[in-house]
Amino acid sequence: MSRPECVLVKLSGEALGGADGLGIDPDVVMATAASIADVVRLDVSVGLVVGGGNIVRGSELADLGLDRITGDHMGMLATVINALAFRDALETHGIRAEVRSAHPIPTITTGFSAREAARLTREGVVVLFAGGTGNPLFTTDTAACLRAIEIGADLVVKATKVDGVYSADPFENPAAERFDALTFDEVLARELGVMDLTAIQLCRDHDLPVVVCDMAEGAALTRLVAGDKVGTRIGG
Numbered sequence: 001m002s003r004p005e006c007v008l009v010k011l012s013g014e015a016l017g018g019a020d021g022l023g024i025d026p027d028v029v030m031a032t033a034a035s036i037a038d039v040v041r042l043d044v045s046v047g048l049v050v051g052g053g054n055i056v057r058g059s060e061l062a063d064l065g066l067d068r069i070t071g072d073h074m075g076m077l078a079t080v081i082n083a084l085a086f087r088d089a090l091e092t093h094g095i096r097a098e099v100r101s102a103h104p105i106p107t108i109t110t111g112f113s114a115r116e117a118a119r120l121t122r123e124g125v126v127v128l129f130a131g132g133t134g135n136p137l138f139t140t141d142t143a144a145c146l147r148a149i150e151i152g153a154d155l156v157v158k159a160t161k162v163d164g165v166y167s168a169d170p171f172e173n174p175a176a177e178r179f180d181a182l183t184f185d186e187v188l189a190r191e192l193g194v195m196d197l198t199a200i201q202l203c204r205d206h207d208l209p210v211v212v213c214d215m216a217e218g219a220a221l222t223r224l225v226a227g228d229k230v231g232t233r234i235g236g
Contacts, residue, residue: 003227004155006045006121008148009036010141011159011215013082017054024054024085032159033089035215036126038222040095045121047151048128049144050086052078058136072136076103079140083130084108090126097126102134102143114150121151141195145202145210156208157224158195159215164232165194180229183236194234209235 011032018025040046055078058071083099090097098120104111109130117127132143141158148156165187168176184204187194194200194212203210213220213231224230 004044004153004225006047006151006153007039007155007157007225008047008049008144008151008153009157009159009215009221010144011048011050011086012140013051013054013078015054015159015161015215016050016082016085022054024082029085029089030092032215033086033093033095035219035221036090037093037095038219039225040124040126042222042225043124044225045124045151045153046126047117047121047147047153048083048086048126049140049147050079050082050128050130051140052076052082054078055081069136072132073103076130076132076134076136079132080105080109080130083128087128095126096124097128099128099130102129102131104131117147118151127151139196139199141199142202145195145199145208148208149202149206153208156203156210157215157221158210158212159221160212161214161216162212163214163217163220165192165212165234167192179232181233181235184234187234194232200234203234207235209233 014021018028052075056074058075061071062068087097087099099109100112101109102112120127129147165179166176170176211231211233220230
């Protein structure tokens with residue numbers, strides 16, 4: 001794989017919650033921010049989307065009887081909290097970072113503009129995109145792919161707790177098959193659950209490759225942008 005000039009990294013909120021996936025684990029946030037900082041120092045532009053599942057999930061609240069739209073708005077606000085934490089962690093590592101939210105909060109963060117975000121990333125600023133797409137019923141996977149297209153990224157990296165895409169949950173099925181590479185059509189046909197269907201279709205339609213990997217595995221992100229084979233690549 002050729003070295004990308006601009007990547008969009010999607011982090012799950014649960015990943016920032018540490019072992020139990022809840023709240024914000026400062027050690028995990030700092031370690032993950034260090035990985036992003038290493039990539040920025042390689043002169044690769046980086047955008048970042050962080051989920052909010054470590055704080056609240058709209059779908060889970062809906063299962064408990066709360067209105068789904070309200071729950072999703074709460075989830076989007078949770079991503080702002082995570083983005084603020086990650087911004088400060090990046091700055092601790094000496095990296096310029098800015099939060100832009102689809103739901104601007106004037107006293108905390110400004111709103112999203114595709115032109116401004118593209119300019120900032122080209123200038124070496126890590127832009128953290130919060131608030132999802134700004135609309136309920138869309139996942140942060142879809143938000144990540146959308147923002148990647150808007151800033152002109154040439155790769156989406158989905159950071160998970162496993163080292164790639166499997167035919168089944170490897171934690172539940174040790175015999176699950178791991179894939180080195182897949183096409184978008186294979187992911188859709190097999191319903192592998194890598195990302196939601198809208199996200200995969202966006203990337204397919206814009207010929208935007210996706211790599212699914214475990215960022216905590218031996219400087220995976222740095223090796224990936226350097227051209228090493230890491231995780232599962234989805235494209236074509």
